[in-house]
């Protein structure tokens with residue numbers, strides 16, 4: 180099966196007037212997104228995420244390199260009807276919500292009665308039914324983002340490309356969107372989303388890439404990235420928490436991290452103190468910790 184989305188050695192340089200002040204937003208960037216996965220595309224402000232997404236959607240051309248979406252070159256018009264897209268900044272026409280979502284469905288070749296049924300369904304799943312007659316252009320920011328998601332989902336796309344889909348949403352809406360995206364994935368579709376909500380990405384992404392200064396700095400299965408091979412988390416019972424540096428105690432259980440190479444010694448120590456080991460697991464790091472390590476390269480100027 181072809182990849183759902185693929186960037187190959189892509190470079191994008193933005194140039195000002197007369198080629199002044201060039202900015203290299205993507206630097207020999209390659210990435211392959213497989214069908215059926217939720218892929219989290221992360222990176223600090225200015226990393227190049229929106230640039231990559233806009234190139235994939237065919238809004239602009241790369242300086243060098245190429246890519247494909249659902250087996251066709253970027254910008255292919257027929258592929259567009261199989262893709263749902265949500266922009267970073269959603270701008271909506273001043274039309275009633277339901278009519279607007281119907282309009283996007285029709286644009287992608289949908290016709291009644293399916294169009295009608297599907298429009299109602301997505302409005303309902305995003306809790307927009309109550310505002311379906313209101314002017315979309317005059318809604319609150321979070322509501323506008325939900326309408327943006329509704330228009331991305333209405334044609335039941337095989338690939339969803341979402342640039343920060345939950346940035347304006349309140350917590351209940353975030354939970355609803357998370358469940359919606361998991362359901363879309365379970366129906367066999369692919370989701371490529373950029374986000375700064377790392378805890379959310381941790382919960383739903385099968386794989387993640389961390390982009391920094393136009394290059395991939397980390398790529399892998401989310402579970403593998405979060406699990407440290409070098410450190411273990413141990414839980415013991417019957418010992419004083421002061422016995423191990425950084426240990427925390429809860430009821431009778433004492434939890435602490437050790438280097439994998441020090442596992443035997445730590446177990447011996449617990450036993451010699453008259454305690455017992457309850458559990459040993461790979462230590463988990465948060466995506467936020469990994470993100471901070473990668474982006475806090477000393478001496479680098481922040482991008483604007």
Ligand SMILES: Nc1ncnc2c1ncn2[C@@H]1O[C@H](COP(=O)(O)OP(=O)(O)OP(=O)(O)O)[C@@H](O)[C@H]1O
Nearest residue numbers: 193202204223224225226227228229230231482483
């Ligand atoms: N139209 C443009 N003209 C010139 N430079 C641009 C343009 N669009 C983006 N850039 C620059 O390209 C770099 C990457 O920007 P991009 O918007 O792709 O980042 P991003 O990862 O989406 O960031 P954010 O998390 O803030 O949305 C930045 O240095 C930005 O200033």
Ligand SMILES: [Mg+2]
Nearest residue numbers: 228229230267
């Ligand atoms: Mg962006």
